[in-house]
Amino acid sequence: MAILLAFAAGVVLASYAGFREFLPGLIEGAWVTVQITVLGAMLAVVAALIAALAKMYGPWPLRWLAIAYIEIFRGTSALVQLFWLFFVLPHFGIVLEPLTVAVLGLGLNVGAYGAEVVRGAIQAVPRGQWEASTALNMSRASALSRIILPQALVAMIPPWGNLFVELLKATALVSLITLGDLAFRAQQMNQTTLRTVDIFSIVLVIYLCLALVLSQSMRALERWAARGIARGRVA
Amino acid sequence: MLWDWNYTFEILPELARAALVTIEATLIGFILAATLGLALAILRMAKNPAISISATVFVEFIRSTPLLIQIFFLFFVFPHFGITLSGFTAGVLALGVHYGAYCSEVYRAGFENIPRSQWEAALALNLGIVDTFRSIIIPQAIPPVIPALGNYLIALFKETPLLSAIAVLELMQTAKILGSESFRYTEPITLVGLFFLVMSLVSAALVRLVETWLGRVGRRV
Numbered sequence: 001m002a003i004l005l006a007f008a009a010g011v012v013l014a015s016y017a018g019f020r021e022f023l024p025g026l027i028e029g030a031w032v033t034v035q036i037t038v039l040g041a042m043l044a045v046v047a048a049l050i051a052a053l054a055k056m057y058g059p060w061p062l063r064w065l066a067i068a069y070i071e072i073f074r075g076t077s078a079l080v081q082l083f084w085l086f087f088v089l090p091h092f093g094i095v096l097e098p099l100t101v102a103v104l105g106l107g108l109n110v111g112a113y114g115a116e117v118v119r120g121a122i123q124a125v126p127r128g129q130w131e132a133s134t135a136l137n138m139s140r141a142s143a144l145s146r147i148i149l150p151q152a153l154v155a156m157i158p159p160w161g162n163l164f165v166e167l168l169k170a171t172a173l174v175s176l177i178t179l180g181d182l183a184f185r186a187q188q189m190n191q192t193t194l195r196t197v198d199i200f201s202i203v204l205v206i207y208l209c210l211a212l213v214l215s216q217s218m219r220a221l222e223r224w225a226a227r228g229i230a231r232g233r234v235a
Numbered sequence: 236m237l238w239d240w241n242y243t244f245e246i247l248p249e250l251a252r253a254a255l256v257t258i259e260a261t262l263i264g265f266i267l268a269a270t271l272g273l274a275l276a277i278l279r280m281a282k283n284p285a286i287s288i289s290a291t292v293f294v295e296f297i298r299s300t301p302l303l304i305q306i307f308f309l310f311f312v313f314p315h316f317g318i319t320l321s322g323f324t325a326g327v328l329a330l331g332v333h334y335g336a337y338c339s340e341v342y343r344a345g346f347e348n349i350p351r352s353q354w355e356a357a358l359a360l361n362l363g364i365v366d367t368f369r370s371i372i373i374p375q376a377i378p379p380v381i382p383a384l385g386n387y388l389i390a391l392f393k394e395t396p397l398l399s400a401i402a403v404l405e406l407m408q409t410a411k412i413l414g415s416e417s418f419r420y421t422e423p424i425t426l427v428g429l430f431f432l433v434m435s436l437v438s439a440a441l442v443r444l445v446e447t448w449l450g451r452v453g454r455r456v
Contacts, residue, residue, distance in 0.1 A: 075432040075439075079396040079407060084428055087420035092237065165299065172301035176400055183303055196311045204300050204308065211299035 022189060022199055029185030030206050036102050036171045036181065037214075041164050043107030048114030056119060057144070066115070073112030079173050081105045086177045102174040102181075110167045114160065121156035122148060154225045161218030165211050172207075182206060243422045246413050250426055253409035260327050260405060261392045267331025268391065269384065272338025276346060277368065279339065290339075297336035303397050305329045310401045326398035334391045341383045345376035378449055385442035389435050396427075406430065 047069075054066035073081065082105040089096060096104070125148050133143030175184035186203045190196050278290035297305070309325040320328065349372055357367040399408035410423035 071436065072432060075435040076428045077393040077396045077407075077431055079399070080424065080428045080431055083407070083411070083420075084424050087414060088424050091419075091421050169299075169301040172303040173397070175303070183301065183307075186304070187307070190311060197315050200304065200308045200312050203304055204296075207300045207304060208296060215299075 019198075019202065022195070022202055025189060026182060026185055026199075026202060026206060029180060029182035030210065032179065032181040033168070033171050033183075034210065036099070036106065036174060036179075037164070037168045037210075039103040040107040040110065040167050040171070043103060044110035044114050044163070044167065045160070047108055047111030048118050051111065051115035052118035052122065053144075055115065056122065057140075069108075070112045070115050073109050074116075078106065078109045078170050079176065081109055082173055082177055098174070098177050098179040101177060102171070102179050106167060106170050106174070109170070110163050113166075114163055117156050117159045117163065118152070121152040121159075124155055125151050157218065157222045157225055161215055161222070164214055164218065168211055168214055169207070237421065239419065239422060242417065242419060243426070246423055247426075249409060249413065250406065250423065250430075253404060253406045254430060256323075256404060257392075257395050257406045260323065260330065260395050260398060260403070261388070264327045264330035264334065264395075265388050265391055267327065268334035268338050268387070271331060271335030273342050273373075275335060275339035276342035279343060280346065294336045294339055297333055302329065302333045302394055303400060305333055306397055306401060322398065322401045322403040326395075326401060326403050330391055330394060330398075333394075334387055337387050337390075338384060341380050341387065342376065344383070345380040346372065348379065349376055378452075381449060382442050382446040385438070385445060389438050389442070392438070393431060393435060 051066045051069055054062040055070065058066065082101060085096065085101045085105050086098070129147055129151065130143060133147045138147070171181055172183040174181050175187060178184070180188075182203060186199050189199050193199070275290050275294055279287050279294070281287045281290070306326055306329040309320060309329050310322065313320060313325070353371055353375065354367070357371045362371065395405055396407035398405050399411065402408060406427050410420075410427045413423045414420035
């Protein structure tokens with residue numbers, strides 16, 4: 001599947017006349033896109049872990065805070081969140097760089113979805129693992145960090161892969177808060193050259209390639225993390 | 236003064252009008268997505284590999300590229316091929332195609348859950364492909380996946396602010412214009428956020444209701 005898509009992408013790219021003209025500028029934009037994706041993904045993972053653990057095991061104030069965070073960020077649009085951080089926060093005296101807004105907005109947005117992924121993965125660890133930890137006289141905290149989480153982390157890699165692709169696609173939104181990412185460069189070039197067909201086709205292909213690289217690396221990570229883990233349950 | 240209630244009530248009617256455009260775009264877009272998704276799911280099951288592979292590539296391509304770029308593509312590129320779409324049409328079409336690709340995966344899961352024997356029984360009864368799908372497969376495949384489709388309806392609803400990028404006067408664009416007129420962004424953008432939050436919480440609850448209802452109906456059969 002991936003090979004097929006990459007081949008199609010290659011053919012489209014190679015046959016383009018506007019390819020040489022537009023690619024350097026677009027690659028610069030793509031670099032910004034990659035930066036936001038990577039930083040946003042790191043923030044998302046941290047936010048998701050904290051929010052999920054707070055929701056599941058925290059004392060009630062933390063639990064309610066985590067639930068509020070998850071529901072607010074999942075319940076409103078990513079674009080609304082970006083605009084809120086970009087246009088409304090300055091009224092409260094907090095002026096953020098567009099790049100900070102992008103990473104913060106998208107990272108927290110994906111983190112809210114990720115929190116549910118983390119929660120699902122932790123709950124999917126068999127109860128017997130908790131019971132065995134108790135039998136071994138482990139505290140809840142060390143059972144969680146040494147027994148449950150390592151198993152849950154392996155299980156949550158595939159859904160995180162999907163979320164990271166969603167994050168990559170969502171980075172196109174940051175062009176609307178004046179950040180010079182791939183989508184922004186495309187619009188800028190479109191306005192100056194009017195070579196609309198060429199530019200937007202190349203942009204689509206670049207996003208496709210980035211998404212393929214991302215999903216393939218997540219699949220490699222999945223295989224790497226699953227090595228040594230017995231498949232199926234011991235009878 | 237961080238929050239101005241007078242200004243809030245002043246802009247509320249205009250935001251309410253814009254909310255109607257948002258809801259309209261959501262509903263038309265989702266009808267399109269549900270129909271296109273079903274068609275794509277059926278095409279992916281075609282025996283002819285040319286059809287099934289091109290449907291698969293199409294779905295993967297749409298799913299791996301940003302919706303915003305697809306909206307731009309329909310709005311800016313199609314006119315070069317002689318197809319000029321209004322902002323609303325291009326936006327709704329892009330939403331429909333994008334979520335159609337997602338919905339096709341949902342339908343595919345529904346189809347894969349139909350036992351093989353149903354296909355064989357339809358064959359034994361000498362039903363044609365159209366009758367098999369219409370009277371045997373689809374009535375069994377669709378109801379279990381309705382909650383998943385409902386979740387995509389909510390997701391599509393939350394993506395409608397992207398239409399503001401091609402100047403459709405939906406909620407986000409209206410809020411931005413109101414903000415730039417008065418230099419007060421706090422109220423309009425917060426209200427838009429609240430609107431989305433309330434709407435998606437309510438619709439998520441509705442989806443859960445449908446889910447339990449379907450579960451009960453399913454057990455009775």
